[in-house]
Amino acid sequence: MESKSINNVHDTITIWIRNYSDDMFKWALHKISERETAEDIIQETFIAAFKNYDSFKNESSPKTWLFRILNNKIADHYRKSAKEFFQLNSAIDAEVFKATDSFFDGNGYWKPNGLELAWEDEKSMLDNEDFVEVMDKCIDDLPINWRIAVLSKYIVEKDAAEICQELQISSSNYWQILHRSKVLLKKCIEAFWFNKN
Amino acid sequence: MKFTGSIMITCVKATELIEKRQIQSLTLGERFKLRLHNSMCVACRAYQRQSKTIEKAISRWMHITNNTTHHLSQEKKDKIIEELKKL
Structure with missing residues (x-):
C-alpha cells in the first residue's frame, strides 16, 4: 500500500x-x-x-x-480452548456427572419438584427480558468444557460430527456431555427462574 | 428383536436417549425402550418438551448482544489504534 x-x-x-x-x-x-x-x-x-x-x-x-x-x-x-480443556478435565467431568446424578433418585428416576407445569408456558419465560440474566448465570455455571460443547453448535455453526472432530471427543462422549449440561441448565433455570417468579 | 439388558430403562437413561436422538439416530432397541419408558413416565415426557425449550433459550441467548453497561475502555481503544499504526 x-x-x-x-x-x-x-x-x-x-x-x-x-x-x-x-x-x-x-x-x-x-x-x-x-x-x-x-x-x-x-x-x-x-x-x-x-x-x-x-x-x-x-x-x-x-x-x-x-x-x-x-x-x-x-x-x-x-x-x-476446546482442545485445551477437553484433554485435562475428565476429573471435573466425573464430579459433575455425580452432581447431576443427584437430580434423580437412587433408582435413576426423576424426583418430582412441582415445577413441571411452570415449564409449559415457554413463551412468557423466553420473551421475558429478565430471563437473559438467568441464562447468563446458568451458562456461566457450566464447567468450561461443557459450556464449549453446548455453545459450539451455535458459534462454530457446524454439525455434531465436525464438532466432535474438532474437540477430539467421541460422539458418545459429546452427547453425554450435552445431556448432562441440559440437566444442569434445567435445574439452574428451575432454581433461579421458576422459584423466583 | 433382540435386546441387550432390560427393556425397562431409568429416567437417567431415557433423558440421555432424548438428547442423543437430537444428534444421531437411535437404534431400533433404543427407540423401543424410550417409547416404552415415555409411555409410562410423565416426567420424561415433560423433559422432552423442556429440552426443546432450553435449546431455544440457548439459541436466543447466543444471538443477542448483552444489555450490559460494559464498554471497551477508551485506553483499550487508543491502544488498538496505536497497534494498528505500527503495522
Whole structure:
C-alpha cells in the first residue's frame, strides 16, 4: 500500500473503532465472558480488518463485515480452548456427572419438584427480558468444557460430527456431555427462574 | 428383536436417549425402550418438551448482544489504534 492510502485505511479503521468497537465488545463478552480475552479478540479483529482491508467491499456495511471477522475470531478461540480443556478435565467431568446424578433418585428416576407445569408456558419465560440474566448465570455455571460443547453448535455453526472432530471427543462422549449440561441448565433455570417468579 | 439388558430403562437413561436422538439416530432397541419408558413416565415426557425449550433459550441467548453497561475502555481503544499504526 502507498503511504497515502495506508493513511486512509488508518483513518477509516479509527472511525470504525469509535463507531463499532463497543457493540463488538459486548457481543464478544457475551460469548466469552472473560473481559481480557474479549478485549484481545477485538484487537485481533481490527488488526485482521486492517490487513484484509482490500477484501472489504462496500457491498456490505462495515459493521457486518467486522462482525463476520469477529465471529470467526470467536470461533477460533473456542476451538483452541476446546482442545485445551477437553484433554485435562475428565476429573471435573466425573464430579459433575455425580452432581447431576443427584437430580434423580437412587433408582435413576426423576424426583418430582412441582415445577413441571411452570415449564409449559415457554413463551412468557423466553420473551421475558429478565430471563437473559438467568441464562447468563446458568451458562456461566457450566464447567468450561461443557459450556464449549453446548455453545459450539451455535458459534462454530457446524454439525455434531465436525464438532466432535474438532474437540477430539467421541460422539458418545459429546452427547453425554450435552445431556448432562441440559440437566444442569434445567435445574439452574428451575432454581433461579421458576422459584423466583 | 433382540435386546441387550432390560427393556425397562431409568429416567437417567431415557433423558440421555432424548438428547442423543437430537444428534444421531437411535437404534431400533433404543427407540423401543424410550417409547416404552415415555409411555409410562410423565416426567420424561415433560423433559422432552423442556429440552426443546432450553435449546431455544440457548439459541436466543447466543444471538443477542448483552444489555450490559460494559464498554471497551477508551485506553483499550487508543491502544488498538496505536497497534494498528505500527503495522
